Amino acid sequence: MKTKSPSEMKAAVQREKKLGLATRDAYGQVLVELGQADPRIVAVDADLSKSTKSGLFGKAFPDRFFNCGIAEANMVSVAAGLASCGKIPFASSFASFLLCKSFDQLRMSVANPSLNVKIVGSHGGISLGEDGASQQSVEDFALACALPKFTVLSPADEISCRALVRLAAEHVGPVYIRTGRPKAPIIYTGSEHFQLGRANKIVAGEDVTIIANGLLVWEALVASDLCRERGISVAVIDLHTLKPIDEAAIIAAAEETGAIVTAEEHLLSGGVASRVAQVVAEHHPVPMASVGIADTYAESGTPAELMEKYGLTAKHLVQAVESVLKRKK
């Protein structure tokens, strides 16, 4: 393990948290831009367009926006019909209702014929806060990943969200994008390259790699700083595409750092931890630890309180790093 250099310590102290837009806001803005460029883009929502921000598209293109009312299953199959006749529908609701209430419609209307439908679930995870468990979404990655041929995305900040929504629109095939309610800390500068299915390594490191998505990418950056202060060199990978998973990046991380910690605002089963573990176990077994939500629904509380209580902060990541290092040969 490296010992810290003074310049690195300074960097650690200095990482400044700049809050950008919530990813749902970035989504709404890009959707309007996409609509301007391509008349095939249409949007449907289920009486949450004020919250998912698809309402921005509805304002700009009232003829190409269909509010389906509080009827998510119908909305998803309507989107399938639109897609099968050449439109590029974006269907938005809260992540929980979109995936859970419409799962069979996603399965048979969309995934089975592999239609070009984009579904966008806002208020992903538990960081929506006070509304509580019924509105939170702790299982959407698992459900979306269980839909064959679906691309599954979880952007970390407004910059990556813009890029990924554009890529999703260009991609021909079904895509799920999780967006979030709270303002998200800025991770990217805007000069980075994004590609579906290609994870972004945002910090280099030697001892452990943290593989995270969504809001946990910021926590991973903070954790890498904290670890550096303790003489532990931590790499950070933003796994913005959960499916198809970037096997090469994960195998390289296993080879280069010999230990992996995953982090996600999701149940520990069926999301980042499960999917990364499968790649690691099959290709290059190394010790792993995971940060995520244990087998439970969360509850009402402020976003910060919930992230703390359910173990989703940089502090928890540092603990996971320390635990995995003990098991590293």
Place this chain on the structure above:
Amino acid sequence: MENGTIEQLQKKATLLRKDIVEMITAAASGHPGGSLSAADLITALYFKVLRHKPSEPEWSDRDRFILSKGHGAPALYAALARTGYFPVENLKTLRKLGSPLQGHPEKGKLVGIEASTGSLGQGVSIGAGMALAGRLDRKDYRVYVLMGDGEANEGQVWEAAMFAAHYKIDHLTVILDCNRQQLDGWTAEILDIEPLADKWRAFGWQVIDFNGHDFGQILKAFDEARRTTGKPTLLLARTTKGKGVSFMENNLEFHGVAPTTDQLQASLKELDR
């Protein structure tokens, strides 16, 4: 709770409304509009209609009440507190970390909650199941479900409507809080669901269309539901979203936004008049 004269019920409803705006302001989030529109209906239920024992919440012969439009939780919590299920001061903990008063009701977390709701569309089905269980157990409890008009967009509501009529579940009463608004706007503009009375009748239900803020009419409607045999009853309560606080009435902004402390003071003043 047989002493509910109309005047007493009106007083209780005002008390509930004050609780509602106070607790949502303290939580700094929540749904005042739909809580206030349902306040009179919930007052009638808890202070007059329901057969229940707040000191024995698990009493097996109790009538069941399900708040299918779970975002109206503050109205239900206020009614539960004011009828003695738990101390009134706990209302202040709404939506706070660790509180049993979750943003949307959760069965098992708070006494008196019969079903976990907040994902719209499920309450009528759950209520039908509870009513069937009562029939199997030869119990005479009744089941009441309160839902929203936007909620009636959900296909499951109509599956439940078919089901309850088919099985002649006449001890199931659904109260539809018809305040003509949903989240994104007016129901007539988002997804028009009228004519509601015709729809439910066509599904085989007894329908009573009445003013959901007039206790005389409310009590009469519940009475008629109790006397109806062979089919379930839909109480089509015509209401005003935000009822009781003038600047919230029919104001889409107050679907899911908490009052500021200034707005709270103004609300309390109005309600006290």
